[in-house]
Amino acid sequence: MTQEKFLCDIGFIGLGVMGKNLVLNLADNGFNIAAFDLSAEKVQAVIAQDEEENTTGKQRVYGCSSYTELLSQLKAPHLIVLSVPAGAPVDQVCENLIGAGIQPDDIIIDTGNSLWVDTVAREAKYKNNFLLFSSAVSGGEVGARFGPSLMPSGSPYAWARVKPIWEAISAKVNSETGKPMERTEPGQIITEGEPCAAYIGPAGAGHYVKMVHNGIEYADMQIICEAYHVLKDGLNLNCAEIADIFEEWNNGPLDSYLMEISVEVLRHHSSDTNTPLVELILDKAGQKGTGLWTAMSSLELGCPAPTIAQAVYARSISSFKDLRVQASSLLGGAEEASFSHDEKSQVIAQLHDAMYCAKICAYAQGFQLMKLAGKEHGWTLDFGSIAKIWRAGCIIRAVFLQSITNAYDRDEKLENLLLDDFFIKELNSRQQNWRKAICHATMQGVPIGALSSSLAYYDSMRSETLPANLLQAQRDFFGAHTFERTDKPAGKKYHVEWSTKDKNTILIDG
CATH class of the missing domain: 3.40.50.720 (NAD(P)-binding Rossmann-like Domain)
Structure with a gap:
C-alpha cells in the first residue's frame, strides 16, 4: 500500500x-x-x-x-x-x-x-x-x-x-x-x-456514569465468582460441570457477557498440564480504582451500595493470600456435608435465583447512586438512555438491561428499581430461594459477601421500621446528638438526660 x-x-x-x-x-x-x-x-x-x-x-x-x-x-x-x-x-x-x-x-x-x-x-x-x-x-x-x-x-x-x-x-x-x-x-x-x-x-457526568458502570461490573463479577465458589466448594462440582450450569443459566434472565466469558474461562485447559487453567490462577484479584471510587462516592452521598462495596472488599481480602493461608489452618469452619443428586439440583436452582436477585440489587444501587449524584451536581441524567447504551459494547452488557430500560420508560422519575412493578414481581417470586441459597452457602462455610449483602439491602429496603431508633438513642446518650419522635411533628429535635433520675425529654428546637 x-x-x-x-x-x-x-x-x-x-x-x-x-x-x-x-x-x-x-x-x-x-x-x-x-x-x-x-x-x-x-x-x-x-x-x-x-x-x-x-x-x-x-x-x-x-x-x-x-x-x-x-x-x-x-x-x-x-x-x-x-x-x-x-x-x-x-x-x-x-x-x-x-x-x-x-x-x-x-x-x-x-x-x-x-x-x-x-x-x-x-x-x-x-x-x-x-x-x-x-x-x-x-x-x-x-x-x-x-x-x-x-x-x-x-x-x-x-x-x-x-x-x-x-x-x-x-x-x-x-x-x-x-x-x-x-x-x-x-x-x-x-x-x-x-x-x-x-x-x-x-x-464529568460521563466519567461519573462510567465509574458507576465499573462499580456495577465489580458487583456482577463478584456475584458470579461467589456462585462458582458455592458450586465448587459447597457442592464439590468440577469446572466442566459448573461451565454447563453457567451456560444453561446464560439462556435465561442471567444472559450476559460476563456469564458468557465465565463459561469459556471454566472450559479453558492449560496447554502444559491439560487441567482447567482457572484452577492454576493465583486467587489474588487486582483492581484499578473505579470500583473503589464508586464505593467512596456512595459513602459521600449517603447512598447505600453494599453489593458494590462488598465486591471491592472481596478483591481487597483476596490480596492477603499469606494471611489467609495462615488463618485457614487455625480457624474452624463448617462441617463437611454430602448431598444427593436431587438436593444438589435444588441448591443449584436456589443459587440461580440468588444470583438474579443480587444482580437486580446491584443495578438498583448503581442507578440510585447516579440519581443522587445527578441531583447533587445539577446533572439531568436520562437513565433509560444510559441503560440502553449499556445493552451492547460494554462489559456489563446483558439482556437484563432491557428490563431496566423498560422500567424507566414506564416511569422516568423512578426512585429505585426495586419499586418498579417488573422487578417487584421478580424479587417477590424468587426471594425465598435467595434466602435458602444464602443459608446453604453459610452452613457450608463459603464466603458470599455480595450475595448476602444484597439480601441485607433488600430486607432493609422493604423494612418499614429499622433499628435506627435505638442507634439514635445511643448517639443522643453519649453525644447529645438529638432525635425526632414518631408521635411529634417532623423536624422537631429532642434530647434526654439519659443517666439522671429525671428522664424528661427536652425539646431542643422547633
Missing part, C-alpha cells in the same frame, strides 16, 4: 491496547487518522495492522512523530482523541498540545477512565486553550475494535461535532429485541440498529 500524505479527520494520541483498536475502528468506519504515541514502535504497529486488514487499497492511518506534526496533518478545527492513562498523563498531553499550537476551537476528547472531578477541573483549566470533551469507553479491546459503549459528556457544541463519529463506531442494538447486533462475517461493519452512544451531560 502506498504511503501518501493527507489532511486527516481525526488525530489520535495513545496507541496502547484500547487506543490501537479505537483507531482501527475509526478507520473501518471511513475516517482518516493521524496517529501519535511516544513509542514509535506502536505507531508503526497500528499502521501495519491497518494495512493488513484494510481492503480499500487506500491509506487510512498516518503516523506522526511529534505533537506539532500531528496538528499539521489535521483538518481545522482540530479533533483529537486521547487514549492515555488517567491522571497526570492526560495533563501532560494537554500541555504538550498547547505548546504545539492547539487553538481555542479545537476539541480534545479524553477517552480514559479519568476520575470525574478531574475532568471537571480540566475543562475549567483549559477552557481558554481548547474545548475539553470527555467520552468514557467500555467494552475492553474487542469493544474498542468492533463497537464499544460510549458515554460522552461536556460541551454540547463539541458533542454536535463528535456525535456522528461516535454513533458510527459504537456498538449497535436491535431495537426490536434489545439484543446486540452481531457481525455475520469477518470485517463486517454494522450500520443498522440503535447506537450505544448517548450524550450524558455536562463535564
